[in-house]
Amino acid sequence: MGEGRPGREIVKKSTAALHVGLEIGQELPFAAGPVFASAYHLSGDPAQATYAYARSSNPSWASLEEVLGALEGGRARVFPSGMAAIAAVLTSLLEPGDRLVLPSDGYSITRQFAHTYLDRWGVDVVEIPTAGADLSVLPEGIDLLWLETPSNPMLDLCDIEVLATRAHDEGALVVVDNTTATPYLQSPLELGADVSVSSDTKAVNGHSDVLMGHVASRCDEILEGVALWRTLNGAIPGPMETWLVHRGLMTMGVRVDRQVATAGRVAELLAEHPAVTAVRYPGLVGDPSYALARRQMSAPGFLVGFTFEDAAAAERFLSEASLVYDATSFGGIHTTAERRARWGTDEVPEGFIRMSVGLEDPADLLADISLALDRVSG
Numbered sequence: 305m306g307e308g309r310p311g312r313e314i315v316k317k318s319t320a321a322l323h324v325g326l327e328i329g330q331e332l333p334f335a336a337g338p339v340f341a342s343a344y345h346l347s348g349d350p351a352q353a354t355y356a357y358a359r360s361s362n363p364s365w366a367s368l369e370e371v372l373g374a375l376e377g378g379r380a381r382v383f384p385s386g387m388a389a390i391a392a393v394l395t396s397l398l399e400p401g402d403r404l405v406l407p408s409d410g411y412s413i414t415r416q417f418a419h420t421y422l423d424r425w426g427v428d429v430v431e432i433p434t435a436g437a438d439l440s441v442l443p444e445g446i447d448l449l450w451l452e453t454p455s456n457p458m459l460d461l462c463d464i465e466v467l468a469t470r471a472h473d474e475g476a477l478v479v480v481d482n483t484t485a486t487p488y489l490q491s492p493l494e495l496g497a498d499v500s501v502s503s504d505t506k507a508v509n510g511h512s513d514v515l516m517g518h519v520a521s522r523c524d525e526i527l528e529g530v531a532l533w534r535t536l537n538g539a540i541p542g543p544m545e546t547w548l549v550h551r552g553l554m555t556m557g558v559r560v561d562r563q564v565a566t567a568g569r570v571a572e573l574l575a576e577h578p579a580v581t582a583v584r585y586p587g588l589v590g591d592p593s594y595a596l597a598r599r600q601m602s603a604p605g606f607l608v609g610f611t612f613e614d615a616a617a618a619e620r621f622l623s624e625a626s627l628v629y630d631a632t633s634f635g636g637i638h639t640t641a642e643r644r645a646r647w648g649t650d651e652v653p654e655g656f657i658r659m660s661v662g663l664e665d666p667a668d669l670l671a672d673i674s675l676a677l678d679r680v681s682g
């Protein structure tokens with residue numbers, strides 16, 4: 305997991321999030337502030353310098369990358385958004401003629417990127433759904449298998465270890481979008497994936513005020529490829545945003561623990577209410593992903609999916625629930641929810657809501673949700 309003081313191994317991710325990536329020394333602050341620089345003092349051979357020009361390197365990135373790498377069980381590179389991280393991986397790993405397999409039920413903008421650019425660059429993009437049975441047969445000639453588990457928005461899971469083994473037998477690389485699970489609850493690299501990508505806009509930062517993303521891997525060539533893409537492409541994380549994400553990340557353990565605990569109770573409440581026709585939560589006994597979630601994740605997450613009979617009932621719920629902000633995105637300290645069909649990009653029922661459970665006191669939140677559900681029933 306990394307070291308705190310020299311020679312002292314850190315075992316738990318919540319401790320690593322607090323201690324890794326900080327410079328410890330007499331009279332230094334616990335966490336250094338953002339380093340604002342475009343240039344650094346530099347004489348002599350720039351090839352010997354760690355910090356030569358700030359499009360390629362920055363000390364604030366280095367601190368955040370160190371802690372994210374420790375949490376992912378590899379090494380990390382940060383990007384100015386989750387999509388920037390995803391685009392860096394897809395662009396640096398794929399070549400014309402390659403075959404990419406993407407989840408048909410995963411984050412819609414990843415699919416949009418693939419169909420807008422990769423198709424045009426001669427990559428064959430194949431979509432298959434996340435749910436296990438359909439992934440058991442991977443298409444021939446696959447070069448890159450992209451997984452997203454739990455998938456956003458329907459929260460299906462797939463078995464990273466089994467699929468990584470199968471894909472590696474085919475000679476393919478495996479990337480996992482770890483955003484919904486978080487590096488705190490799931491370790492794709494340990495399960496055999498070659499790359500883990502994440503939108504740190506979500507629970508890693510946790511405060512709904514910054515966009516950020518990262519790529520993690522144990523393979524130097526892959527990391528060099530995405531870092532080169534970042535340098536040449538020129539879209540880089542700002543030092544202030546990087547520092548804010550690092551500050552948010554330090555409390556990820558305690559935040560996510562609380563969010564998961566409340567999410568379990570919210571899922572149970574929803575499952576018992578007559579206004580709700582279906583609930584998806586990988587921690588709910590009886591959910592199709594329950595057994596796999598127990599094996600693959602250290603806890604089932606803070607996202608809950610549930611369905612009302614139609615769009616009007618779902619919208620009524622959103623307007624009645626006063627502690628649930630109607631917003632897209634997820635993973636923040638405030639509970640948020642949205643009727644996903646309003647975007648028209650996902651194959652979801654009209655009455656389906658994805659809720660991200662936040663840090664409100666569980667009693668207040670459950671009472672608020674319960675009242676809103678009763679009002680929907682009418």
Ligand SMILES: Cc1ncc(COP(=O)(O)O)c(C=O)c1O
Pocket residue numbers: 385386387388390411452456481483484502503504505515516517633
């Ligand atoms: C699963 C998943 N991956 C990637 C992204 C993209 O992240 P960002 O909005 O930080 O670019 C999102 C955003 O919602 C997401 O849900």
